[in-house]
Amino acid sequence: MKISSVEDLKKIREKASVLLSPREEGDKQDSSACCGLEKGTAHMQILTCGGTGCKASQSHLIAENFKKLIAEHKLESKLEVITTGCFGFCEKGPIVKIIPDNTFYTQVKPDDVEEIFTEHILGGRRVEKLLYADPKTNKFVSDSKHMDFYRKQVRIALRNCGMIDPENIEEYIARDGYFALASCLLDRTPEAVVEEIKKSGLRGRGGGGFPTGMKWEIAAKNKADEKYVVCNADEGDPGAFMDRSIMEGDPHSIVEAMEICGYATGASNGLVYIRAEYPLAVERLKIAIKQARERGLLGKNVLGTDFSFDIDIRYGAGAFVCGEETALIHSMEGKRGEPTLKPPFPAESGYNGKPTNVNNVETFANIPIIITKGADWFASIGSEKSKGTKVFALAGKINNVGLIEVPMGTTLREVIFDIGGGIKGGKKFKAVQTGGPSGGCLTEKHLDTPIDFDTLTAAGSMMGSGGMIVMDEDNCMVSVARFYLDFIVEESCGKCTPCRIGNKRMYEILDKITSGNGTVEDLNKLKTLAGVIKDTALCGLGQTSPNPVLSTLNNFYDEYLEHVKDKKCRAKECKSLLTYLINPEKCVGCHLCAINCPADAIEGSPRKPHVILFSKCIKCGMCMSRCKFKAISVR
Amino acid sequence: MAEKLSCSIVDKIKAICDKFDNKPGELINILHEAQHTLGYLPMEVQAIIAEKLGIPVNRVYGVVTFYAFFTMTPKGKHPISICMGTACYVRGSEKILDEFKRTLGIEVGETTADGKFSLDCLRCVGACGLAPVAMVGDKVFGHLQLSDVKRIVKEFSED
Numbered sequence: 001m002k003i004s005s006v007e008d009l010k011k012i013r014e015k016a017s018v019l020l021s022p023r024e025e026g027d028k029q030d031s032s033a034c035c036g037l038e039k040g041t042a043h044m045q046i047l048t049c050g051g052t053g054c055k056a057s058q059s060h061l062i063a064e065n066f067k068k069l070i071a072e073h074k075l076e077s078k079l080e081v082i083t084t085g086c087f088g089f090c091e092k093g094p095i096v097k098i099i100p101d102n103t104f105y106t107q108v109k110p111d112d113v114e115e116i117f118t119e120h121i122l123g124g125r126r127v128e129k130l131l132y133a134d135p136k137t138n139k140f141v142s143d144s145k146h147m148d149f150y151r152k153q154v155r156i157a158l159r160n161c162g163m164i165d166p167e168n169i170e171e172y173i174a175r176d177g178y179f180a181l182a183s184c185l186l187d188r189t190p191e192a193v194v195e196e197i198k199k200s201g202l203r204g205r206g207g208g209g210f211p212t213g214m215k216w217e218i219a220a221k222n223k224a225d226e227k228y229v230v231c232n233a234d235e236g237d238p239g240a241f242m243d244r245s246i247m248e249g250d251p252h253s254i255v256e257a258m259e260i261c262g263y264a265t266g267a268s269n270g271l272v273y274i275r276a277e278y279p280l281a282v283e284r285l286k287i288a289i290k291q292a293r294e295r296g297l298l299g300k301n302v303l304g305t306d307f308s309f310d311i312d313i314r315y316g317a318g319a320f321v322c323g324e325e326t327a328l329i330h331s332m333e334g335k336r337g338e339p340t341l342k343p344p345f346p347a348e349s350g351y352n353g354k355p356t357n358v359n360n361v362e363t364f365a366n367i368p369i370i371i372t373k374g375a376d377w378f379a380s381i382g383s384e385k386s387k388g389t390k391v392f393a394l395a396g397k398i399n400n401v402g403l404i405e406v407p408m409g410t411t412l413r414e415v416i417f418d419i420g421g422g423i424k425g426g427k428k429f430k431a432v433q434t435g436g437p438s439g440g441c442l443t444e445k446h447l448d449t450p451i452d453f454d455t456l457t458a459a460g461s462m463m464g465s466g467g468m469i470v471m472d473e474d475n476c477m478v479s480v481a482r483f484y485l486d487f488i489v490e491e492s493c494g495k496c497t498p499c500r501i502g503n504k505r506m507y508e509i510l511d512k513i514t515s516g517n518g519t520v521e522d523l524n525k526l527k528t529l530a531g532v533i534k535d536t537a538l539c540g541l542g543q544t545s546p547n548p549v550l551s552t553l554n555n556f557y558d559e560y561l562e563h564v565k566d567k568k569c570r571a572k573e574c575k576s577l578l579t580y581l582i583n584p585e586k587c588v589g590c591h592l593c594a595i596n597c598p599a600d601a602i603e604g605s606p607r608k609p610h611v612i613l614f615s616k617c618i619k620c621g622m623c624m625s626r627c628k629f630k631a632i633s634v635r
Numbered sequence: 636m637a638e639k640l641s642c643s644i645v646d647k648i649k650a651i652c653d654k655f656d657n658k659p660g661e662l663i664n665i666l667h668e669a670q671h672t673l674g675y676l677p678m679e680v681q682a683i684i685a686e687k688l689g690i691p692v693n694r695v696y697g698v699v700t701f702y703a704f705f706t707m708t709p710k711g712k713h714p715i716s717i718c719m720g721t722a723c724y725v726r727g728s729e730k731i732l733d734e735f736k737r738t739l740g741i742e743v744g745e746t747t748a749d750g751k752f753s754l755d756c757l758r759c760v761g762a763c764g765l766a767p768v769a770m771v772g773d774k775v776f777g778h779l780q781l782s783d784v785k786r787i788v789k790e791f792s793e794d
Contacts, residue, residue, distance in 0.1 A: 052762060317704035317705060480725070493701070
């Protein structure tokens with residue numbers, strides 16, 4: 001059915017709300033009682049996570065198994081299986097959520113489905129072993145709203161992820177989807193839309209933090225016969241996956257926001273530049289575009305007005321630098337993704353030389369709700385200069401790996417220790433890396449810093465797209481710096497000399513230090529080189545590339561000194577500085593280490609203590625990982 | 636690299652170019668599809684595409700070598716990719732990579748002599764909760780330990 005008025009939208013919203021409201025209610029009401037068909041519950045829904053992370057753990061088979069059982073029991077009219085986007089709690093995936101009692105099952109395997117079905121769905125008894133156990137109280141928590149992981153979160157950009165079926169436009173409409181677009185097209189002038197976004201204080205979520213409303217205003221003012229709206233979905237920061245999750249879990253919000261942007265800036269062409277490595281996000285986006293077109297919500301004369309807008313998809317091919325606006329535009333034109341000097345800014349001369357407005361996925365995901373709920377509502381959330389929320393991909397040595405969304409101004413401590421549940425294995429917190437390869441490492445002393453664009457930059461890191469990698473005492477900060485430089489060397493486009501050659505030299509020095517051949521003089525060289533690259537590189541990638549080195553030098557100088565002076569790596573990560581030893585008192589001579597040693601570097605007679613031959617040892621750590629008697633140590 | 640392409644492959648590549656109206660702006664999309672069809676992008680294929688789009692072959696070559704996704708060498712029957720995203724790195728993916736290199740006897744970017752395995756690094760599968768992660772074909776292996784490597788290789792050696 002074509003949708004040609006707000007009335008049509010309202011009809012669909014009313015119809016789909018029947019399915020949606022139990023899910024929304026579940027997040028608000030008390031849900032301690034468990035439902036079941038035998039207890040008289042009339043209708044139940046089974047939500048399974050269909051995000052990439054959970055799919056890697058076979059969540060699609062979970063949904064299939066439920067569907068099989070439902071068919072066997074002929075319960076199609078009473079039960080519904082819905083594949084949603086990412087719930088965010090990836091550490092505990094795959095997730096299965098049962099509605100209406102809001103039970104949140106964790107680490108579900110396809111084989112567990114039968115038990116959930118008989119016990120819970122039919123019998124109305126929760127399967128305790130699959131519930132989340134609070135690590136502090138050891139008590140089972142069945143409802144996600146009572147988990148520390150969710151309690152401090154405010155989900156705006158992720159509002160529909162884990163809530164709706166991303167492949168069903170009606171469920172999106174039931175969540176007020178496309179009403180923002182309708183309100184813009186029917187009741188507001190383009191200038192009023194720009195003004196609303198400006199007033200909201202929304203800043204670009206891709207990393208730069210440029211005010212979105214201002215960007216739109218510039219693009220709107222440039223007159224041209226053709227203009228473009230580009231969604232930057234080239235999420236290149238390794239360890240960040242928020243854009244992918246939004247596209248997988250709520251693709252219609254991107255379609256709607258791009259249309260609103262097109263209306264506000266006077267563009268009728270939309271392009272999504274997406275990584276080819278994200279097949280599921282591409283698929284979901286394609287479905288959303290197709291559905292929106294069929295319903296008359298995208299294409300010619302949207303909602304019966306004279307506004308026309310269509311969206312096309314362009315694929316990235318694995319180049320970090322393409323996250324930079326000008327490089328991205330060249331890549332969309334089928335060229336090498338090399339950045340060019342600004343000005344001219346894309347808003348003046350972008351794709352095919354036409355005014356182009358580029359925004360990131362998460363930025364777009366905020367747009368429809370700002371229009372619906374108003375700029376004042378949005379501006380009331382967050383810190384003084386950074387409004388709203390930010391999504392972070394929390395990963396590394398942390399208990400609760402996952403996707404989280406918190407108001408700007410939340411402290412790092414709250415994110416890492418309250419939401420993230422602290423450091424894995426009771427180890428000591430050492431550093432948190434934000435901003436990806438362009439960011440820096442923050443330490444203990446920064447933990448109470450409220451997170452926003454400006455405080456992170458002041459602390460020597462940056463917001464970036466929202467990767468947040470936590471490191472513990474076993475991570476060597478010199479190695480981490482070398483890791484990022486390795487990334488930069490590989491990803492540098494090679495156009496400007498400071499980035500192409502400077503970073504390569506920095507990498508070589510870091511490699512020398514981690515190999516045990518560094519000198520104090522090298523540390524000074526690193527500092528000088530980093531300064532030169534920062535000042536002279538052409539684009540954002542080059543100018544920020546020394547950040548991981550500078551921030552680790554600033555915050556962990558003693559660790560660098562240990563590497564060059566004492567030839568020691570306290571985290572025991574730099575292979576060349578390590579020695580593996582067998583403790584003769586603990587070794588029982590089981591020979592397991594010798595069997596597994598790939599270098600034949602372990603000798604010893606049966607039932608007698610063994611020894612490692614240093615000349616042959618390649619320091620792979622296999623022996624230590626295999627020893628059952630903890631007889632092998634590393635120094 | 637001087638192998639001759641069969642007529643059917645040449646036709647397929649030409650058909651892909653036609654599908655995109657032989658527009659130079661569609662070069663990356665064309666390369667994606669050509670690689671999807673052939674598995675890799677040898678010089679001969681690049682030459683055909685350049686001719687069809689009416690652009691110099693060095694521009695095609697420039698694009699192929701610029702982007703990590705495109706490859707000029709055929710992959711193994713079971714392409715192995717180790718995630719070297721930051722989340723996996725801090726959870727020890729470098730050691731896992733070393734163990735794969737040693738077990739297979741090849742370096743990153745190479746293919747075993749029997750054509751069964753090729754080894755690559757990739758940047759973030761997005762399954763950071765499972766770190767460290769490796770992919771063999773489309774299959775994801777998570778929470779990897781050194782001792783898992785031999786088992787995984789063995790599992791795929793048999794077919």
